[in-house]
Amino acid sequence: MRALFVVLKPLCFLALLGYCPSATIRPKEGWQVYSSAQDADGRCICTVVAPEQNLCSRDAKSRQLRQLLEKIQNMSQSIEVLNLRTQRDFQYVMKMESQMKGLRSKFRQIESNRRTLLTKNFQELKGKMNELQPLIPVLEQYKTDATLISQFKEEIRNLSHVLTAIQEEIGAYDYEELQQRVLGLEGRLRNCMNKLTCGKLMKITGPITVKTSGTRFGAWMTDPQASPKNKKVWYMDSYTNNKIVREYKSVSDFVAGVESRTYNLPFHWAGTNHVVYNGSLYYNKYQSNIIVRYSFESGRVMTQRALESAGFHNVYPYTWGGFSDIDLMADELGLWAIYATNQNAGNIVISQLDPLTIQVLNSWNTEYSKRNAGESFMICGTLYITNSHLTGAKVYYSYSTKTSTYEYMDIPIHNQYFHMSMLDYNARDRALYGWNNGHQVLFNVTLFHVIKTDDES
Incomplete structure (x- = not known):
């Protein structure tokens, strides 16, 4: 390749x-x-x-077309209202027309017989005139409405031309x-x-503070194997004496404190280095080197298995202690356990695990002391180790499982709240999740990508 x-x-x-x-x-x-x-x-x-x-x-032309259509619809409704009103007035005018014809004949009768004009005729004529008096404002309003209708029709005609031009322009594209x-x-x-997924860590930026909650120590995470629509967050406060996992439907719900569900685990956990992977929680059972796989869907333990020779209960923790002997994590290549053994003189051992059975698929021995490591995380099969959990920490050492080689590095990581008790990489988000002295934070990572072609050298 x-x-x-x-x-x-x-x-x-x-x-x-x-x-x-x-x-x-x-x-x-x-x-x-x-x-x-x-x-x-x-x-x-x-x-x-x-x-x-x-x-x-959502392009501009589609929005303009939609706005024009809405405007024409509104204007059509206004014209309909005006039309109903003018129809009503027209009926009234027709009624008045018959009364006017009767008044005309009455005037002819008076004209032909002025001498026989009586007071009764005047009173009748006056009544007819009073009946016709409301016709004057009606006719004026009718004229105004007719003008408005004419204006509306002209505006709609202009809009129709614009609409037609836009339709022709849009119609030019399939x-x-x-x-x-x-x-x-x-x-x-x-x-x-997909080819760019794996790469070498070059830089860490941030953090972004998502929330401030819980004790100084804890873990929060999302599932890197979940679908893009699945934004669930899981929250585990403290490093021991706790069995409660809180679930949130999204990061926004997590920030707002709106829980969707809680899980009561059958065993207490040790440390803060848990991981959710493909719908299951993997954690270290308290006072043991047993790894537990707990299914959120079924609400029960699916598998539990001892990690052979792994130190536990503060024998080989990270620098901050907290029963952080066994660190479970996931990256683009699968599920991993980071721990130390007596056989490797307390130095870090990397083991890739089968997600279903928790059996060790392969292991690599490093020469970095587990007790001198602040935190660690896996990216693309390479373990990155920080030299401290306090201010001034940096990624100091990396070990590639692909080449079985190590490298000293100098990549600063901003420990904003002075005490890091959890740091894990999420391959889906391409970010580091951290628990920084009671603050849940996110770090962005910059990777150096290499694409491999199908051509053979």
Whole structure:
């Protein structure tokens, strides 16, 4: 396999935006950032940005067309009201017309026989005139309504011309074809991103404080194997003497404190280094080296197995203690356990686990003391270890399970609240989840990506 560094070009509806690491990417509404990359010297390479699937349905022309249609509909309703009113007035005018004809004949009778004009005739004539008096404002209103109707008709005629022009312009594009092109390009982008999934850690930025809650020690997490629509958050306060797991439907519910469900585990946990993976919680059973797999769906323990030779109950914890001997984590390649054994002189052992049976699939012995590690996390099969849980911590050491080699590093991590008791990587979010002295925080990671082609060297 030949490794090639990525050089990607802009595509229709998809874009790769060059940026500097210090810059903040703010894609336009309806677009989202898929990934970013730097080279080994920290120089920016690219940020992958793509639109949401329904972006085409929200363009300016469609909005304008919709607004015009709504306006025409409103005007049509107004014309209908005016039409009903003028029809009513027209009926009234027809009634008055017959009375006017009768008045005309009465005047002729008076004209032909002036001498026989009596007071009775005057009174009758006066009554007829009073009956016709309301006709005057009705006729005036009728004229006004007729003018309004004429104005409305003219405006609708103008709008119709604009609408027709827009329809002709939109009709020049086959939106179904464009939508299929968008879907195809998004598929190609995701295939590209699948190749970009793994990379070497180059930088950690943040943190973003999501919430402040609980004690100094705890864990919070999402499921990296869940579907994009599944945003559930799980929350486990303290490092021992607790069996309650709180579930939230989303990060916003988590921030608001709106629980959707609680789980009462059959055993207390030890430490804060739990992980949710493919719908199950994996944790270290208190006062043992037993790993428990608990299914949220069934609400019961599916598997439990001892991690052979692993130290427990503060024999080989991280620098902060807290029964953090066994650290369970997940990355792009699967489920892992980080611990130490007497056989490896208290140095860290990396074991990949079968998610169903919790059996050890493979193990690697490192030369880094577990007691000297602040926290650790896996990305793409490489273990990254911080040198402290306090202020000034940095990623100091990494071990690649692919090459069975280690490397000393110097990647700062901002310990904003001075005491880190949990730090785990989530491959779906490409972020580090942290519990920092009672604050639930997120760190962004920058990876150096390499794409491998299918060509053989």
